Amino acid sequence: MEIIKNYWPLIVLSLWFSYKWWNSKKVIAMLPDLKNKGALFIDVRSQGEFATGCAPGTINIPLQELQSRLNEVSKTAPVVLCCASGTRSGMAKMVLKKNGYTDVYNIGTWTKFLNRI
Numbered sequence: 001m002e003i004i005k006n007y008w009p010l011i012v013l014s015l016w017f018s019y020k021w022w023n024s025k026k027v028i029a030m031l032p033d034l035k036n037k038g039a040l041f042i043d044v045r046s047q048g049e050f051a052t053g054c055a056p057g058t059i060n061i062p063l064q065e066l067q068s069r070l071n072e073v074s075k076t077a078p079v080v081l082c083c084a085s086g087t088r089s090g091m092a093k094m095v096l097k098k099n100g101y102t103d104v105y106n107i108g109t110w111t112k113f114l115n116r117i
Contacts, residue, residue, distance in 0.1 A: 020086055024108040027080065031113075034105070039078040043110050044092045049084065055113030063088045066095050078103040082110040 004011065031039075041058040043050055050060040061069050063083070073079060079101060081089035086108035096104045107113065 020108060023106065024086070024112060027105045027107045028112060030105070031080070031107075034078045034080055037078050039080050040074060041080050041082070041113060042073070042092070044081055044083045044088050045110065053110075055082070055110050058082065058110065058113060063092050063095075066092055067099075070096075070099055073101070075101055078105065080105045080107055082107050082113060085109060 041055070043054055043058045043060050044063040044066060045060070046062050047060060050062075054060065061072065073096065079096060081092045081096075081104065083089040083092075086106060089106045089108065093104050093106045
C-alpha cells in the first residue's frame with residue numbers, strides 16, 4: 001500500500017499512456033473495415049500544423065473550429081480523429097459524442113494514418 005501512496009501519480013500516468021497506446025493499436029487494426037464503411041478521417045491540428053505535414057486522405061478541421069463545422073461531418077459514417085499527440089483528438093471525440101455522433105474513434109497521432117488509409 002505504501003508504494004501506491006507514494007507513487008500514485010506515476011501509476012496513474014503510466015495507466016493513461018498504456019490506455020492511449022492500447023486504444024491506438026485497436027483503432028489501427030480497425031482501419032481497413034472503417035475505410036470500407038466510408039469513414040471520414042479528420043486531423044484536428046491547426047491549419048499551420050496540417051500544412052507542414054499530414055496523412056493523405058485526412059481533412060483538416062481544427063479543434064477550435066469543430067463545433068461550428070459539425071455540418072461537414074456526417075453522422076452516418078464512422079469518424080476517425082487524429083492530432084499531434086492524441087490529446088486534441090480525444091477532446092474532439094468528446095465534442096462529437098456530445099453532439100450525437102456514435103461511431104467515433106481517436107487514433108492518436110496523425111502519423112499513425114501514414115500508409116494505412
